[in-house]
Amino acid sequence: xxxxxxxxxxxxxxxxxxxxxxxxxxxxxxxxxxxxxxxxxxxxxxxxxxxxxxxxxxxxxxxxxxxxxxxxxxxxxxxxxxxxxxxxxxxxxxxxxxxxxxxxxxxxxxxxxxxxxxxxxxx
Numbered sequence: 146x147x148x149x150x151x152x153x154x155x156x157x158x159x160x161x162x163x164x165x166x167x168x169x170x171x172x173x174x175x176x177x178x179x180x181x182x183x184x185x186x187x188x189x190x191x192x193x194x195x196x197x198x199x200x201x202x203x204x205x206x207x208x209x210x211x212x213x214x215x216x217x218x219x220x221x222x223x224x225x226x227x228x229x230x231x232x233x234x235x236x237x238x239x240x241x242x243x244x245x246x247x248x249x250x251x252x253x254x255x256x257x258x259x260x261x262x263x264x265x266x267x268x
Contacts, residue, residue: 197222205230205239205266234264 197203203210203217208226210217225241246254 194219202242206242230266232265237264237266 203215203222205211205228206223206225207217207221208224210222223242225244226239229236229238249257
């Protein structure tokens, strides 16, 4: 009986170790996935920030950006401006890109970016 009991205890201990190891491994994979997703999201945001800066989007689409030499809080970036650009085409106003981009899908944006013919001063 003692031998059977020792075997059962051994088997139970082995099962517990396997289960704990599996849970720990799953937690580690989840943590890695979460870190990877967070890292990917951060990378995506950094690329977007970089593009906004080098493309000069803030120059027109952020109130006071050009006049302050870019010294405005990032929280105000791309919120539009009431300063109009007047020319032979009429007058154009820089829209709030944060609101606009929330209304379209990525596919729609790509189509717009490739086919739209914006009025000046947009390129």
